[in-house]
Amino acid sequence: MRNDVAIVDASIVRAWLNDETEIAFLDVREAGQFGEGHPFFATPLPYSRLEIDAxxxxxxxxxxxxxxxxxxxxxNEGVAVLAGHRLHALGYTNVSVLRDGAGGWQAAGYTLFKGVNLPSKTFGELVEHACETPHLSPEELAALIEEGKMHALFDGRTLDEHRKMTIPGAIPVPNGELAYRIGTLVADPATPIVIHCAGRTRSIIGAQTLRNLGVPNPVIALENGTQGWALAGLTLEHGSERRYPEALDEAAIADARSQAATLAARFRIVTLDAAAAQAWLADPRRTTFLLDVRTPEEFARDGLPNITHAPGGQLVQATDQTIGVRRARVLLVDYDGVRAPVIASWLVQLGFETALVDAADAIALHVARQIAPLKSSLPQLGVTALREAATGHVHLIDLRPSAAYRREHAAGAHWSIRPRLANTLAELGAKPGDTLLLFADEPTVASIAAIDLRTLGFTSLYLAGDGLDTWKKAGLPLVSTPDLPADAARIDYLFFVHDRHDGNLDAARRYLDWETGLIAQCAPDELAVFRIDAPTPDRSSR
Incomplete structure (x- = not known):
């Protein structure tokens, strides 16, 4: 294979991470591999989704x-080199590969970290230490509830996460919405406010958001979230359909807007006019991410084209899932004078140069897309065609997540994933010229896998329209294989404390130990990026 991708040593990459130039440090392994050990500033971009997410x-x-x-x-044969060639084909001009990959990084004396969203979670731990964010134990909260003492309990996670499990009685208000809605939800300034999540980070960031904003109430983070609650022998609530009310108190919003303006001034966050914002976007020397931090419903209703949706709470919690370029700039569209400034205050502390643009000015912004959106390139088979294909000589390849395959798949289908396609086909004895029928939840996942399949000589490629649903509609047989693919083959699935939310208390303990131990694992240059401004009034309820 040709090699038009430079191979660089770990020491050079470490130096690049600490210079003043933008860099995207991308881990192209699959999610399970990434989560078992990666460099602190590596961004996950699995090869199975490369052209979709790059x-x-x-x-x-x-x-x-x-x-x-x-x-x-x-x-010259690893997945990173393959990914480098694909990025070159997309038009990227400055692509290198880390010599010896994750192993080379570790051999150079640098730490590989387990888990995901390392910068954001480490940041949360640092915030708690620096700001002395008040917290209470699960037992203390349980006593508060049992005694009927006045308090307001909020779940700072997404609505889907809340539905899976929550502290009994909690109202879900994702962290990005807290500043905007808290005045409507809690009118009495004497009412203690408790924020919880599943572990630690969003409890801390949610509570500290309100403290930074200057709300008069005592604000406390629940220590260790739902996992701590379960470890204390307390019962979680499952299946909650509660959500925050949509109606807003205008006087409370006016107060929040004033508080957010003060917070923005504290962190020197400016609002750019349309011309200045366009200059940011047009600067060829810098990357600028233009983001809408509102709710999914609001973005679906009137979000602007070519602007990325990134709900504020999750943007802070999992920054590396949206911003893949270190030292990039971030421009938040401000619709209400509250949410965008508050989220910007956290992004500044995470180390990003951040500004705001009013939504009215954002309408006129031009966001150049250098790569056309990926479209499905495979012929799709409907019900009748699938029935015919099922009777012929065809290899069924299931590209859906391995967990979905285990639950249910087409009879005769073999699970695979893009970096393992060559091995799968060799094991099946498939030869160029054979017909392959692909199953995928997203047609584009199959389309980019097809690029590699054609390179291997397979050109008779088809996609099951609507994935497994069409197979079901055709009345074709389905099977489940709870143990296949084997755990060792499931590179798309992170086993690290994976069942901590499903009753495995030992996994919950290990996860919380991991989270509280993050700071100690970091080198000084990994912590130097954060710019936490600690002083806040002491509103501890203790």
């Missing part, structure tokens, strides 16, 4: 990019 995470084609894989294959 333009969103790294919008600039001239951005300096470094790719890494596990480093176990020959230097």
């Amino acid at each position: 333009p969103r995470l790294v919008p600039g084609l001239d951005t300096r990019i470094v790719l890494l894989d596990d480093g176990t294959q020959a230097e």
Whole structure:
């Protein structure tokens, strides 16, 4: 294979991470591999989704990019090199590969971290230490509830996470909505406010958001969230359909707007006019992410084209899932004078140069897309065609998540994933010229897998229209295989404390130990990016 991708040593990459130039450090392994150990500032971009997510995470084609894989294959044959060729084909001009991958990073004396969203979660721990965010134990909260003492309890996670499990009686208000809605939800300034999540980060950030904003109430984070609650022997609530009321108190919003303006001034967050915002977006030397931090419903209703939706709470919690370029700029569209300034205050402390643009000015902004949106390129088979294909000589390849395959798949289908396609087809004895029928939840996942299949010589490729649903409608047989693919083959699935929310208390303990131990694992240059402004009034309820 040709090699038009430079191979660079770990020491060089470490130096690049600490210079003043933008860099995208992208881990192209699958989710399970990434979560078992990766560099602190590596952004997950699995090869199975490379062309789908790269333009969103790294919008600039001239951005300096470094790719890494596990480093176990020959230097010019690993997944990172394959990904490098694909990025070149998309138009990226400055792509390198980390020599020996994750293993080379560790061999150079640098730490590989387990888990996901490392910068955001480490940041949360640092915020708690620096700001002395008040907290209470599960037992203390349980006593508060049992005694009927006045308090307001909010779940700072997404509505879907809240539905799975929550502290009994909690109202879900994602962290990005707290500043905007708290005055409507809690009118009495004497009412203690408790914020919880599943572990630690969003409890801390949610509580500290309100403290930074200057709400008069005592604000406390629930220590260790739902996992701590379960570890204390307390019962979680499952299936809650509660949600915050849509109606807003206008006087409370006016107060929140004033508080958010004060917070923005504290962190020197400016609002750019249309011309200045367009200059940011047009600057070829810098990457600027233009984001709408409102709710999914609001974005669906009137979100602007070519602007990325990133709900504020999740943007702070999982920044690396939206912003793939270190030292990039962030421009938040401000619709209400509350949510965008508050989220901007956290992004500044996370180390990003951040500004606001009023929604009325954002309408006129032009966001250049250097890569056209990916479209499905495979012929799709409907019910009748699937029935005919099922009777012929065809290899069924299921590209859906391995967990979905285990639950249910087409009889005769074999699970695979893009970096393992060659191995799967070899095991099946498939030969170029054979017909392959692909199953995928997203047609584009199959389309980019087809690029590699054609390189391997397979050109008779079809996609089951609507994935497994069409197979079901055709009345064709389905099977479940709870143990297949084997755990060792499931590189798309992170086993690290994966069942901590499903009753495995030992996994919950290990997760919380991992989270509280993050700061100690970090090197000084990994912590230097954060700019936490600690002083806040002491509103501890203790």
